[in-house]
Amino acid sequence: MTRIHPTALVSKKAKLGENVSVGSYSIIHDDVEIGNNTSIGSNSVIYNGARIGKNVTILNSASVSHIPQDKKFHNEYSLLYIGDNSIISDFTTLHRGTEVTGKTKIGKNVIISQYSHVAHDCVISDSVFIGSFVQIGGHVEIDEFSVLEDFTSVHQFCKLGKFITVQTSFKVSMDIPPYVFVGGKPIRFLGLNSELFEKHNFTQKKIDSINLVYDTVYYSGLNFSQAKEKLKNNFPDDEVAIEVLEFLNKSTRGIVGK
Numbered sequence: 001m002t003r004i005h006p007t008a009l010v011s012k013k014a015k016l017g018e019n020v021s022v023g024s025y026s027i028i029h030d031d032v033e034i035g036n037n038t039s040i041g042s043n044s045v046i047y048n049g050a051r052i053g054k055n056v057t058i059l060n061s062a063s064v065s066h067i068p069q070d071k072k073f074h075n076e077y078s079l080l081y082i083g084d085n086s087i088i089s090d091f092t093t094l095h096r097g098t099e100v101t102g103k104t105k106i107g108k109n110v111i112i113s114q115y116s117h118v119a120h121d122c123v124i125s126d127s128v129f130i131g132s133f134v135q136i137g138g139h140v141e142i143d144e145f146s147v148l149e150d151f152t153s154v155h156q157f158c159k160l161g162k163f164i165t166v167q168t169s170f171k172v173s174m175d176i177p178p179y180v181f182v183g184g185k186p187i188r189f190l191g192l193n194s195e196l197f198e199k200h201n202f203t204q205k206k207i208d209s210i211n212l213v214y215d216t217v218y219y220s221g222l223n224f225s226q227a228k229e230k231l232k233n234n235f236p237d238d239e240v241a242i243e244v245l246e247f248l249n250k251s252t253r254g255i256v257g258k
Contacts (some may be wrong), residue, residue, distance in 0.1 A: 005042075014046075017054070032065075035084065049077070049096045053084035053108070068120030070138060073098045083108035083126065090114040097121045100139070107144070113216045125162070143178065145200065161247050163196045175251040177217070177244055179210050182256055189218055189258045209240040217244070218258045224248065 003021040004010055010022055013030040020034050023042035028034075032046050035054035040046065043061045050065035058064060065080035078097040082088065085108055092112050098120050106118065107126035116134040118124065125144040130136070134148050137156030142148070146160055149168040152161070159175045166172060167183025167190070176182055177188040181193045192214060197207055197212060213235070217227045228248050235241030248255060 023060070041090070047096070049079045050082070051079055052082045053086070055085045056082055057086075058087070058088040059090045059114075061091050061226070062088050064078070064088065065094060065096045068138070069097045070097050070098050070120055072100070073120070078120075079103045083104045083110065086110040086112075088112050089116070089132075093117045095120045098138075109239075111148070119156070145196065147196070158253055159247070159251060163193055163200070165193050165196065170258075174254045174256045175247075175257050177247050179240075179244075180256075182216070187256055189256055206240065209238055213238070213241050213244050217248075217255075224255055 001014050001019050005022060005024040007024045008022045008026045010028045011030045014028045014032040016034045017036035019037045022028065022040045025042055026040050026044045028046045029048045030132045031048040032050045034052045035056065037054055038056040040058045040095055041060040044058055045063050047065040076099045078173035079102065080094055080096040081103060083106060085164055088105060089112060093116050095104060095118065101121045104118065104120055104122050106124045108125045110124055112118065112130045114207050115132055116130050118136045119138040121139045121154040122136055123141045125142060127145045128142050131148055131150035131152065133151045135153040139157045141152050142160045145163050147165040149166060150168040152166045154169045155173040158172055161176055161178030163179045164176050165181045170185065170187050172187055179193055181190045182188065189239050192210060213231065216230050220227060222230060228245060231245045232242045
């Protein structure tokens with residue numbers, strides 16, 4: 001029951017699942033795989049290397065799995081993954097990977113709003129919300145259930161932890177640890193992300209633990225090296241402390257300040 005508009009150009013080599021629909025004037029290249037019940041809007045182009053899951057909605061005029069805007073790309077084979085149940089809105093651009101990782105990965109239940117861009121080699125985890133006009137540089141990692149509000153820009157190689165919110169219209173140039181709310185110019189820690197805690201039914205025990213951890217990181221007067229040591233020594237069995245410490249240890253661009 002695949003439905004392809006008469007004006008669409010779909011390669012016979014492309015692999016389309018059951019009940020896929022392709023809108024008018026869209027183009028699907030050879031090396032493309034699309035899962036069951038996925039919808040492609042009008043005037044979209046799905047380039048080679050696209051691996052699109054089930055129940056995905058791609059709206060009008062999207063560019064999916066195009067070649068990276070990166071000088072180290074030399075037309076090598078690479079992929080772009082979109083997980084099940086994700087929504088890719090109008091005029092978005094999603095680029096496949098380079099030789100560094102070979103892939104760009106967008107998880108399940110992700111929403112990418114109109115006019116946004118995800119560059120090469122990014123990893124966007126499950127249930128992330130990306131607002132309109134958001135620009136994400138290459139090699140960025142965004143963990144699950146995070147929110148990037150409209151007009152946010154993220155510098156290449158930044159790491160954004162889970163359950164964070166980036167306030168509208170600000171530039172991210174440093175790593176953002178999990179569970180926090182950031183904004184301002186320059187961007188800085190504004191507090192904990194209590195709205196998402198409530199939405200996702202965090203226990204009071206977990207919220208208390210998050211508060212204790214970030215009291216150490218941001219309010220103790222310690223620098224980040226000292227704060228990491230204190231987390232290691234004072235909270236050796238605390239799951240949140242272990243998680244935040246792991247994030248701080250893998251940071252390559254430094255952590256957003258207060």
